[in-house]
Amino acid sequence: MRSRKSIEACVAEGSGSAGLHLKRSLGVVGLTAFGVGSTVGAGIFSLTGVVAAHQAGPAVALAFVLASVTCFFAGLCYAEFAALVPIAGSAYSYAYVTFGELVAWMVGWSLVLEWLFSASVVAISWSGYVSALLRDAGHALPAPLTASPLAMDAHGQLSWTGAGFDAPAVAVVVVCTLVLLLGMRTSATVNTLIVIAKVAVLATVVAVGARYVQPENWQPFVPPNSGRFGEFGWSGLIRGAGILFFAYLGFDGVSTLAEEARDPQRVLPRSLFATLLICTVLYVGVSLVITGLTDYRKLAVADPLYAALAEVRGPLHLVQSLVSAVAVVGLISVVLTCLIGQIRIFFAMARDGLLPPGLCRLSSARQTPVVASLMTGAAAALIAGLVPLALVGELVSIGTLLAFAVVCAGVLVLRRIAPDAPRPFRTPWVPLIPTLGLLSCCTMMLSLPGDTWIRLLVWLVVGTAVYLAYGRSHSRLRAGSGPHDRAPHSG
Numbered sequence: 001m002r003s004r005k006s007i008e009a010c011v012a013e014g015s016g017s018a019g020l021h022l023k024r025s026l027g028v029v030g031l032t033a034f035g036v037g038s039t040v041g042a043g044i045f046s047l048t049g050v051v052a053a054h055q056a057g058p059a060v061a062l063a064f065v066l067a068s069v070t071c072f073f074a075g076l077c078y079a080e081f082a083a084l085v086p087i088a089g090s091a092y093s094y095a096y097v098t099f100g101e102l103v104a105w106m107v108g109w110s111l112v113l114e115w116l117f118s119a120s121v122v123a124i125s126w127s128g129y130v131s132a133l134l135r136d137a138g139h140a141l142p143a144p145l146t147a148s149p150l151a152m153d154a155h156g157q158l159s160w161t162g163a164g165f166d167a168p169a170v171a172v173v174v175v176c177t178l179v180l181l182l183g184m185r186t187s188a189t190v191n192t193l194i195v196i197a198k199v200a201v202l203a204t205v206v207a208v209g210a211r212y213v214q215p216e217n218w219q220p221f222v223p224p225n226s227g228r229f230g231e232f233g234w235s236g237l238i239r240g241a242g243i244l245f246f247a248y249l250g251f252d253g254v255s256t257l258a259e260e261a262r263d264p265q266r267v268l269p270r271s272l273f274a275t276l277l278i279c280t281v282l283y284v285g286v287s288l289v290i291t292g293l294t295d296y297r298k299l300a301v302a303d304p305l306y307a308a309l310a311e312v313r314g315p316l317h318l319v320q321s322l323v324s325a326v327a328v329v330g331l332i333s334v335v336l337t338c339l340i341g342q343i344r345i346f347f348a349m350a351r352d353g354l355l356p357p358g359l360c361r362l363s364s365a366r367q368t369p370v371v372a373s374l375m376t377g378a379a380a381a382l383i384a385g386l387v388p389l390a391l392v393g394e395l396v397s398i399g400t401l402l403a404f405a406v407v408c409a410g411v412l413v414l415r416r417i418a419p420d421a422p423r424p425f426r427t428p429w430v431p432l433i434p435t436l437g438l439l440s441c442c443t444m445m446l447s448l449p450g451d452t453w454i455r456l457l458v459w460l461v462v463g464t465a466v467y468l469a470y471g472r473s474h475s476r477l478r479a480g481s482g483p484h485d486r487a488p489h490s491g
Contacts, residue, residue, distance in 0.1 A: 003100035005352075005477060007085060007421050010097060013351070014087040014259050022088060022259045022347070023367050025184060028267050028274070031254055033192040035275030038118075038253035038337035040198055040282060045327050046125035047244060048287050049304025056240035057223035057232055058291040061284050063240035064247070068280040070444065071248040073437030074404040075276055076427045077411045079269040082255040083424040084414075086264035089348030090255040090341075091403040096352070098410040098417070101478070105471055107406050108349050109463035113399025113456075114252065115342035116380055119173060121396055122334040123384035127168035128303045129327040136324075141168070169384035176335045177377030180343070183366035184260060187340065191333045198330035199282065201322050205305065206285035208319050212312045213292030223296075230447065242444035245397045245404075247283065248276070252403060256341045265424035303327065339376055346372040353479070354471035398456050401445045408437035 013021060026034070052060040081094040089096075092108035131146045147163035180187055225233025254271050261267045290299065290308035301307050305327070309320040347369050350359035358371040411427050411434040427433055472478065 003102070003477070004098070005093075005096045007097060007418060010085045010087050010093060014085075014264070022344075022362075023184070024260055024262050024264075026188065026257060026261050026267075028270050030188050030192065031257060031261055031267060031271035032274045032278075033195045034188070034257055034337050034340070035254040035271055036199065036278050037191045037195045037333040038341065039248060039275060039279045040195075040202070040330070040334070044202070044247060044283055044286055045305060045331060046121070046128065046303070047247065048283075048290065049299030049301055049307070051240040051243055052287070052291055052296040052304070053298070053300035055230060055232065055236040055243065057221070057236075057296045058218040058288075059222045059237050060240060060244075060291060060296075061287040062222075063237055063244050064280065064283040064287055066237070066241040067245045067248060067444075068276065068283070070241070070245070070437065070440035071276060071404075073433055073440060074408055075272050076433050077408045077437055078252070078255050078404075079272050079425045080411055080423060080427045081407060081414075082258050082268040082272065083265045084421060086258040086261065086268065087348065088256060088259040088344040088351075090252050090258070090345070091407050092345055093348055094410050095406050098413045099406070101354075101475060102467070103406070105349075105354055105467045106460060106463060107403055108345055108354070109460065109466070110399045110402045110456075111252070111345045112342065113459065114396055114403060115256075115338050115345060116376060117383060117396045117399070119176075119335050119338035119342065119376075119380040120169070120383035120387065122331050122338060123169040123173050123380065124166060124388075125303075126172050126328065126331040126335065127166050127384075128301070129306065129324060129331065130168050132303050132306055133324045133328060165385040167385070170381045172332060172335055173339075173377055173381040173384055176332060176339055177373060177381075179336060180339055180373050180377075181366075181368060181370065183368050187336060191336055194330055194333035198326050198333070199278065201326040201330075202282050202286055205309070205319060205323060206282075206289055209289040209293060209309065209312075209316065212315060213289060215292065217292050217295060230449065235447070238444065239447040239449075242401065242447045243397050245401055245444055248279065248400075252400065253337055253341050256344045259344075269425045335380075339373070339380060342376045342380075343369055343372045346376065349471075353474045353476035354467070356470075398445055398448055398452050401441045402456075405438050405441035405445070408434045408441065412438075 048060055051063060052058070056063045078090075082090075085093055085097055087093050089108070090111070092104055092111055095107040096104035127146060131141055134141055144164040145167040147166055179190060222234065222237060223232040225231065225235060229235045230239035254268065254275060258264050258268055261271075286305070290305055293308040294311040298311075299307060305323050306320060309316045309323060346355060346359045348360075349355045350357055350372070359375070360369060361371055362368060363370050412431055414421070415430055
């Protein structure tokens, strides 16, 4: 019985000749905007402070560089797959072609950690910035409605906070879900405008804030290890890079939208590397500035950029206000693009029969997966309202790293099982580049706390149960039917 999808079947799905498919409407600018939009978010606006305070100190800038190098290796592998198999689903679809259905399911299930939980991470960060902005304006929100009922300390221990739920985080997810129901064209326009403003303001933070940096705040640049693995020192740097890998999930975002890209063989590789370049420059610049403005130990807050600029007060008051405004508006685009990524994963898995068919049903008016959008929005809102930022952030990182590792390994496998397949973009120096990407991802995964691995394993066990209970028996590939023989009609 077949367990792998053929490249030809995937190409047929992407072209629309096999039935149900998404409309191709995105060019280089639109795709890059989605990549930057889903990348420049909680990674820089929130997790930068957490990693600086608990893992890397001022060397958080080096953690970003380390993560970007790993991402570059993985990005070369993503580019080959995205050009060869230009359909929705990203790493899930690539694993289906190379490793077969079971591995593809596990990757798709792990991508839920990446996209669904990412939307929640960013929503929590957005809540922090909104709360700070309103507090400074003299209109503080009630504390029980701006925090999770749970908190996690630097040692991974959970405790009750006494709060009810994070109402602003829930609200922003609901609003973004409503925007998505208006269709991809509207979502793309809104996202592009926000991304332009976001990049401009972060560049301003670097340019203006650099004048007020106090070099003594960078001493020591790599704080000595506390005696525990992952708490400062070089082990902290590696763990910090693993946590911050979440900040580069825009790579997967670009490939997730492959089925909606015009001329994907040319557009996708360009958009992938443009996203990496823009984001790395911004990340390194901003992290150097904020750790130079204040003691890194003060940055373990939901709004570290705002907190760092507040240390200078008068001279940077205008920039501080701009950061607050762009965080409030800019993080909305990240929630938006993260929800889009998750919806496309659900769409691809449902189209293959591994999830209920309603998740790939498209509205007749805007060709939008309505059921998938509503379900994704509801789940993300629930997580954002109840789960603490630190816990969600680590889960997102390990899920992202797992997906990237599978893609790197997939290039090695596909070169062996399909050496003559037409490759519009070829990963250079195979097997060196995919091997370096695979090893880098695995190293960062191993650096993450043991509790994070336990949660991942529990998540995968639950996923296996779902697959055995539903996916295996409903798989169109296993049933021997065409990819869309039983696909639902647009409604």
